Amino acid sequence: MPQRPRGTRDFLFDEMKERKQVEDILRKVFETYGYQEIKTPLFEDLNLFTMKSGEGITGQIYHFQDKGGRDLALRPELTAPVARLYINELQKKSKPLKMYYFGSCFRYERPQKGRWRQFWQMGCELIGGKSPDCEAEIIAMSAHCLEELGLENFEIHIGNLGIIRGILDGANVAKEKQDQIMAIIDKGEIDELKSTLNTFDIPPKTSEILLTLINMQGHREIIEETSKLVAENENSFKAVKELEKLLDILEAFGFNKYIVNLGIARGLDYYSGVVFEIYVHDLGAQKQISGGGTYNLIELFGGGEVESTGFAFGFDRLMECVRLCGAGKTLPKTVDVVVAPISKDEKLKAVEIAQKLRRHGIKTDVDLMGKKLKKILSQADSLGAEHVIMVGERDLKENKITIKNMKSGKQELLYLSQLLSYFK
RNA sequence: GCCGGGGUGGGGUAGUUGGUUAUCCUACGGGACUGUGGAUCCCGCGACUCGGGUUCGAAUCUCGGCCCCGGCCCCA
Structure with a gap:
């Protein structure tokens, strides 16, 4: 008997109807903000993903050679393909460019609840806009989607990598070391962070500031505390002010349920500024349903300095939430x-x-x-x-x-x- | 890659101190009822995850693979 490959799923009639409903709701929200749909290939040149994504992802790539000997990869995420598409097709268009996508990605990982080897992402990229205004729109829009789906038990955590990067730059820490430190921060391993900071000979004062920063979590009041903490570092201070501005705009968008969290770092190395993650704690170990932020991937690919912000929902996890909340609507009939x-x-x-x-x-x-x-x-x-x-x-x-x-x-x-x- | 728990008809299950024909529900096909469904009754269909080992004999004990579930790492 033929078997379905590990970590993949077959979707039957009812489940497809449910997924279609959620897809349609998100699609509609994206379009009301003026985003247009794009589609990129399921596979790309391997180096599109190995160049700048960070080690965590590259180890999980499904890669193969075609008959012409080309090294190709099933896409593990969609931001890099979209950046590539922009460079290939859209560089000369007026900015900002607003686009959304829905498609499956592939990662070779151990399957578990909320984690599959083929999974779907639905998300947006806002290319060539100015932060923090664009960041606010992206975050507000993702919250809007969740509300539209009838979900309430989510938390949106917002941080700005520029704050920590600024501190590290101020201490003259090399880029590679910074990436390592960011990865440890992302894990949330305080002890490992402490020992790494020691082995890298980070000045005690800098270490102390870092350790305080990553524990900062709360609402508006975090901004003021942080400002004081990093007042001597010009770039970090600017990043904090930027974050504050973002919160102002976000409130104008009608969203103030955010949590400021300076400990979030993201798993992909190309994020540079504001980052955010959305959690639904009821989901268990795989509680993150969405993530995004501002990145400079296009510049890294040689496409000029174009500031961009994006985010994506883990569609399968979103489906899990909808199911948990019983927010699903009645399914359309098969025949009348x-x-x-x-x-x-x-x-x-x-x-x-x-x-x-x-x-x-x-x-x-x-x-x-x-x-x-x-x-x-x-x-x-x-x-x-x-x-x-x-x-x-x-x-x-x-x-x-x-x-x-x-x-x-x-x-x-x-x-x-x-x-x-x-x-x- | 690592740790733990699992795998019995299409779906859900009973059964393991090894021993006849593997239980029940549901779904499906046929009939009671040849132009009337959601009810009842009868009949039928259909399973021990795969491979090796122990044994006179394995769904049951044992080893390995595959797959599923939960967690770790990592991530959506």
């Missing part, structure tokens, strides 16, 4: 009408009637198996059809059919010519 030929002789007539209904947008099923009437009725019932049209010899003699309302059980004799108006 079933056409039942009473004997084989009426089959052609039944097909004809079904086609007429379909042409008018009515979801219709017609029995093609020569089943007995009772069987067709029983099936119509389990499909949730509202009406069954019975096509039989007796009625046809008078150019009529019998239409049965499956809920009430009542039935009516109708002329064939009256059929369409019955459904209006």
Whole structure:
């Protein structure tokens, strides 16, 4: 028996309907903010991802060689492909560019709850905009999506990598060492951080500031405390002021449920400024449903200095939340009408009637198996059809059919010519 | 990659001090009922994750693979 590869899923009818509903809701929110959909290839040149994504991701890439010997990779994320698309196709367009995408990504990892080897991301990129205004829009929009989905139990944590980077720059810490330190901060390992700071010979005062910074978590008041803490470092201070401005704008967008958290660092190395993550604690170990921030990937790819901000939902985790909250809506019916030929002789007539209904947008099923009437009725019932049209010899003699309302059980004799108006 | 728990018809399950025909529910097919569903009854269909080992005999004990679930690392 053939088996589904590990960490992948088959989606059946109901689940697809649920996913489609959520997809449509997000799509609609994105479009009300003026974002347009794009689609990029499922695989790209391997080096698109190995260049700047950071070690964490590159170790999990599905890579292969094609018959021409090219090194290719199934995409592990979508920000790099979108940056590539921008450089290839859109550099000369007026800014800002607003785009969204929905597609699957692949990572070779140990599957567990909320983690698959093929998973879906739905997100936006705002290319060439000015922060913090654009950052605020992206964050507000992601909150808007969650509200639209009927979710409430989420937390949006916002930080700014510029604050910590500024401190490290001030102490003349090399870029590679900085990346290592950021990775440890992302993990939240305080002891490991302390010992690493020691081995890197970071001045005690700097270490102390860092350790205080990463524990900063709260609302508005964090800004003032942090300002004082980093007052002597010009870049860090600027980053704090930027963050403050972001919060002002965010509130203008009508969102103030944020949590300022200077300990978030993100797993991808290309983030440079404001970063944010959204958590839903009920989800367990894989509680992060979204993440994003400002990055300079385009510049790293040689596309000029273009400031960009983006974020993506882990679509599968989002589905998990929707399910948990019972926020799912009622699923659309499979068919509205079933056409039942009473004997084989009426089959052609039944097909004809079904086609007429379909042409008018009515979801219709017609029995093609020569089943007995009772069987067709029983099936119509389990499909949730509202009406069954019975096509039989007796009625046809008078150019009529019998239409049965499956809920009430009542039935009516109708002329064939009256059929369409019955459904209006 | 690491740790722990699992795997019985399509779905959900009972059964393991080794021993006849592997339980029940549901779904599905047929019939009671040849132009009337959601009810009842009858019949049918269909499973021990795979491979090795122990044994007269393995769903049950044992080893390994595969897959699933939870966690670690990491991340969406």
